[in-house]
Amino acid sequence: MMKGLKKWRVLALVTVLSVLLSACGEKDLSALSPAGQVGKDQHNLLLLSTGIMTLVIIVVVIIYVLAIMKFRRKKIGEDVIPKQVEGSMTLEVIWTVIPIILLLVLAVPTVYLTYKFADTKAMEVKKADNVVTVNVTAKLYWWEFEYPNQKIVTSQELVVPTGQKVYFKLKAGDVKHSFWVPSIGGKMDTNVDNVNKFYLEFDQESKDLKDGVFYGKCAELCGPSHALMDFKVKSVSQTEFDSWVKNMQATAKRTTSGSLEQQGEDIFKQSCISCHATSGSGTGTGIAPNLATFGDRNRIAGVLDHDEENLKNWIKNPQKYKPGNTMPKPEKINKGKEFTDEELSALSAYLMSLKIEN
Structure with a gap:
């Protein structure tokens, strides 16, 4: 008996710690502390879906407990049969309509944001020199960032301006990878056979963060050093970005x-x-x-x-x-x-x- 209680205590402790630690995270590497509009939209969608799931769980648990308490034999007796509701039109309508409403509440913003994040028409406009587009190539185990409008290229550290949309064209040079900046938004797969496109927005400069950068990750298992396939993101003002571009061109x-x-x-x-x-x-x-x-x-x-x-x-x-x-x-x-x-x-x-x- 005591062994069983000890096991339950350990399980309860692990559960509590999991809940508490799930809220831990650095601003430079946490999807729960979004620093861009895309990340904020995705975070709000996460909160909405979590709220709906929590509501459903609470309602089901309450009904379950009430049913157990109200209809237990000790209270109503051995020979009492509760009222049978099989085939009730009212109940059928209730447990059909309510899930549909909840699904719509979740589906409408999900579909809207999916199409919103996929809108990359601005990057395809000819002579769009003011649009920041980055061609991302993922390799084993590093990242290449090419800026076609500025005619520059860098690796491992992505530099972007704040206050505007930054468009990305993603591809892989060897195996499937996945581009993700948790604090800003994403993630998107990089494939060998096709190019994926999306955009991110950077609301704040990264210079005040712990290491002066946001951290990006490969979010697709790609080999023995997958966990080491990081990249850094420096978000700077438009003026600093323009200066950085000139300095890169001068190299x-x-x-x-x-x-x-x-x-x-x-x-x-x-x-x-x-x-x-x-x-x-x-x-x-x-x-x-x-x-x-x-x-x-x-x-x-x-x-x-x-x-x-x-x-x-x-x-x-x-x-x-x-x-x-x-x-x-x-x-x-x-x-x-x-x-x-x-x-x-x-x-x-x-x-x-x-x-x-x-």
């Missing part, structure tokens, strides 16, 4: 200063340039992440702290930190040899110097 003519950085650039051109680009101007290669703003990122490979020691470790053995990724070991790109400590220091210094922010 095509960027020069390297410092002897150690110059040495690192020479090593990079001999080994890494066949896959990685260091200019944000133009279009994406789709082979490996664009490194034009590598020095401005807050993570290495999306998951490691942004410092030279982690960068060296990543270059030496990328499979250790992201199993299944397509980045080769140094021996395959450095004439069969590992990078020396001096080469790693030079290469790290060069990559960390690739910045456009002050």
